[in-house]
Amino acid sequence: MRIARLTKTSEEATTAQEPDLGGLDYLIKKYKGKKGNLIPLLQGTQEMFGYIPKTAFEKIANETGLNLSDMYGVATFYAQFRLNPVGKHVIKVCHGTACHVQNANSITDALKEALKVDDGATTEDGLFTLESVACLGCCSLAPVMMISGETYGKLSGGSTVKIIKNIRLQESN
């Protein structure tokens, strides 16, 4: 069931730095009082911070009159929303049917090994978060992954690790 995604500890969220919520004012002004505004508000917030901070939930609830439990209910229903901070680069490894058949598991395994993280977790240096997604729509290039919006196809364990190394290299320059 969808709620199963909530296994991660909430401690991660509390140890993170308190984000500056100033940017939310514009978003709240844009959507306040509009019907169907809950998901766009959450999407906008996540775009700003990479996740939805606890304090943002509270601010939006206070200022728009939306119900906190409704907001939490929606945020935990949809796979897109994250309640914990993510790394600078989010690696989305496709585990759709086409990619599964072309051994997507070995891509995730190689990444787990290279990054020393579990699926869904962030590296210690905060550079990468490893995620699994279902189909990026590039099935003909399976197995596929997307890093920070860029898609990489026809991967092998080796080529995947090379891509990660290159990003690391660029980041250290």
Added chain:
Amino acid sequence: MQTTVTVGLGSCGIAAGANKTYEKIKALQLAEGLDFRLKKTSCVGMCYREPLVEITDDSGTYLYGEIDENRAIELLDKHINQSSPVREWVVQTDLFDASDNDFARSQVKIALRNCGFMDPESIEEYQARNGYNAIRKIAEEKITAVDVIQTILASGLRGRGGGGFPTGMKWKLANNNKSPEKYIICNADEGDPGAFMDRSVLEGDPHSILEGMIIGAYAIEANGGVIYCRAEYPLAIKRLNIAIDQARANGFLGKNILGIEGFNFDIYIKEGAGAFVCGEETALIASIEGERGMPRRRPPFPAQSGLWRKPTNINNVETFANIPWIITNGAAAYAAYGTEKSKGTKVFALAGKIKRSGLVEVPMGSTIRDIIFKLGGGIQNDKKFKAVQLGGPSGGCIPEYLADTIVDYDSVNATGAIMGSGGMVVMDETTCMVNIAAFFLDFTQKESCGKCTFCRIGTKRMLEILTRITEGKGVENDLQTLEELSYQIKDNSLCGLGQTAPNPVLTTLKYFRDEYEAHINHKKCPAKVCKPLLTYRVVDDACTGCMVCAKNCPANAIDGERKKIHFIRQEDCIKCGDCFTKCKFNAIEVI
């Protein structure tokens, strides 16, 4: 005429490096002052040959495949500077026998009529290709809403989102419910993981979807339009936004459209937030309303009470893409293709172990075998074709011996699979069908919204059993339990997700029962996929004692000295397969 050079910039092309190719060509053109028009288009369906570059000059049209930056340099030099086409890179042309000429020839493109043939960001190019002529025809010839619906009914078009409900009928129902506020929604959620038909149309021909929606709005008298697009398709959303702006600026959206008094209609995009169940229409509506995407009971149907409790009509992307063509060319032209109960053409996304994976559009009634072997070029590495999965998580696996089944709604249903939205994932002898069943159950189990007990808990129990079987811990009556659970879930779920979730298991049980039995009774995985059931062994005659396997074994499970035959200690082996891939002498076997 001026030579044109067109680069295919769909998501698949871009992932294969088409942006770099485009930039390279642009830079070279500037640097060397080359005389040609550089254009962009989207995916023409030959995803397996990306990046694609098409050159049209006085002699004809040449489609080049796999043009990376380096090849682009050579291509421009030879074809443009020296006027000598590089024949061995041409994948398709009318001028001579090229490797993939047959790929285009056996297709009939209606929904994909513009994909790959025009710049999706240009409304002028869409109009130059007959675009917006259907809605113009309606305005000029003063065709009534009832007549539009009649044409769609007569064309025999059935919903391409999976259900196959006659589109004209749906429109008629929506038209019957009078209300000053009415909605038409385009379902662009494309949830089937392994399918990309809708993405290609959204990216390659966004205006045709808008025009289809405009005609639909006219027919059912709707004033609000929503495109519910999954967030994983950023390029589609970008191009849709551009198209909507252009359509507004040109008077195809807004007030009194094309002078039709009182026809006011506008469209906005709603980004999905990642939930497969939101492809189901009542869940989709809940999601647009900003709530958890939980399906609700029907009736009332959306046509009676949908978005914001107003009459609402929902159609799939491909369904809409067909509409303008039908209005322009007439119902009879469309109904000329297809079978008795399934008219027209259908787009399929070929993926998996197939040589030419990409997008094809064929008349209904083509055989699965023809699609896979004639269009798809057969199986990768010429391995043995085992099965094809149709309909994604709601569908099923059709075995090789039923490959002569024709694609239409009824024939595919008869196999236990469903036509679905058009995903075809091809599997070969190295695909384990129990593993595939477990894969789909894992998906539906995670995606179940949790409302119905049988769907929520039943899928979990089924997944547990399947996982156990793949781990070699299956017991005798597992298969019976799986079947019982399947029927209970089908019977006791509210929406299509639960009602179809057991299909992948039921079809694999029906056609590949022996494979399940091998896992349970003999603790063997015939396709050699399920790791816990594999045994890695050294082939004594082939082992040279090079020690590579022993050095690479992460579990230190291999004993042996230089120039002596090695030995794998089974009790320590973690079955990672590293020794198998590292051995240069084929001296490791898997049994």
